[in-house]
Amino acid sequence: MAQDNPNYPVGTASVNWLDNQGQVHIRVYSTDGYNVIERCWDGNGWYTGSFAQPGASVSATAWQGSGGLSIRVYCTAQDKTAEWCIDQGGGWYQGAYTTE
Known part of the structure; x- marks a missing residue:
């Protein structure tokens, strides 16, 4: 996260x-106004996850369905929002939701 960003508050979303x-x-x-990173807790302390995308703001949701866990993260940068997805057993991919 950028250390020299006095103009943006930290934004946070959690699931x-x-x-x-x-x-x-x-x-x-969490975003520093430029980039969103993921921090994870699985019962044995915090660690940095694999998610990292541009974004000045962030929101997220998660659910467990018949196929397992799904997480969606929405990052807004330069007046556009992109959806990032991860489903049980897979890696991050860009979803269909975007704004322009």
């Missing part, structure tokens, strides 16, 4: 879920 063993998992998506 959480319980796995089948009752373990809480937390994902926090």
Whole structure:
């Protein structure tokens, strides 16, 4: 995250879920006004996750369906919002939702 950004407040979005063993998992998506990163908690301390995309603001949602966990992160940069998706067992990919 940028250290020299006095004009933007930090923005944060978070999601959480319980796995089948009752373990809480937390994902926090934070922006410094330029980039969004992911911090993760799986019961053994915080670590930096694999998500990193441009964004001055961020929102997120998650759900568990029959196919497992799905997370959607919405990053807004330069007046456009992009959807980033991850589904159980997969990697991050850009979703269909965008604004122009």
